Amino acid sequence: MADTLWGRRSMPEPGPDVFTVWQGEPVTPGELTALRVGLRAVLSDGARPEGANDDDIDRLLLAYEELASNGLRHGQQPVRVAVTTTGTGWLLEVSDAAADRPPQPAVGRDASKGGLGLYLVARLCAAHGWTVRGDRKSVWARIDFASSGALQQRPSLPVPRGETPGRSRSH
Numbered sequence: 001m002a003d004t005l006w007g008r009r010s011m012p013e014p015g016p017d018v019f020t021v022w023q024g025e026p027v028t029p030g031e032l033t034a035l036r037v038g039l040r041a042v043l044s045d046g047a048r049p050e051g052a053n054d055d056d057i058d059r060l061l062l063a064y065e066e067l068a069s070n071g072l073r074h075g076q077q078p079v080r081v082a083v084t085t086t087g088t089g090w091l092l093e094v095s096d097a098a099a100d101r102p103p104q105p106a107v108g109r110d111a112s113k114g115g116l117g118l119y120l121v122a123r124l125c126a127a128h129g130w131t132v133r134g135d136r137k138s139v140w141a142r143i144d145f146a147s148s149g150a151l152q153q154r155p156s157l158p159v160p161r162g163e164t165p166g167r168s169r170s171h
Contacts, residue, residue, distance in 0.1 A: 006103045006118055009129030011093065011140045012086070021047050021083045021090065032068050036061055039083065049085050051145045059124045060090055063141045066117035067094040074101060075137065089126065089144035099137045103130050 022039050026032040043057050064081065071079040075096030084091045106115030122128055125141040132138070 005105050005122055006139075007129055008102065008131060009127075010131050011129070011138065012091065012127060012142055017087065018085050021049075021085060023080070023082045025078055025080050026068055026072060027077065027079075029069065029072060032065070032072060035068075035081070036065055039064060049090075049145070051147045052089075053146060056089070056143065056145045056147075060092065060143045063092055063121045063124055063143055064094075066121050067092065067139050067141060070094070070103065070117060071096045071139070074098070074104075076101075086142065086144075089142060092141045092143060093138050094140070095133075095136045095138040097136055099132045099135055101137065103139050 022042050024035040024038070026035050040057065040061060043052075043060075048057065060083065064083070068079065068081050071081075071094045076098040077096070079094065079096045082093045084093070103118055105118040109115050121141050124143070126144040127142040128140065130137060130139045
């Protein structure tokens with residue numbers, strides 16, 4: 001299941017008229033949060049592509065937080081993050097120096113213990129995967145703008161054992 005959910009796939013080609021919106025190199029979780037705030041500010045200060053709305057930005061920021069924090073926790077420094085336009089959205093790339101460690105979605109874990117970020121990113125994004133380029137692993141997600149028409153109904157993803165789709169836990 002984990003191999004099909006987060007399989008090794010080449011990153012999509014961004015297409016013509018693309019530009020890098022933002023880049024960062026978080027070293028600590030605190031820096032990760034500060035960089036996310038900076039990314040939101042850049043998108044609010046004129047780097048928001050035409051067609052992107054607030055919900056699209058929120059999806060991008062959530063995917064950024066999940067993938068970049070995984071890079072810090074499970075990867076190897078330096079962790080690099082880049083957000084590039086694609087014409088219908090953004091391509092988020094998080095790379096690290098642990099080319100031998102692919103993303104591993106949690107299986108059979110109680111949701112209260114975390115580890116469900118890769119499932120979440122898979123649901124939020126139009127496409128996702130990972131690849132190795134040189135001595136670096138790149139985990140990527142394509143976030144399409146809702147207004148682009150590129151978002152389509154995606155099939156249901158597997159839910160980790162012990163979880164019920166659509167139900168949240170109360171503590």
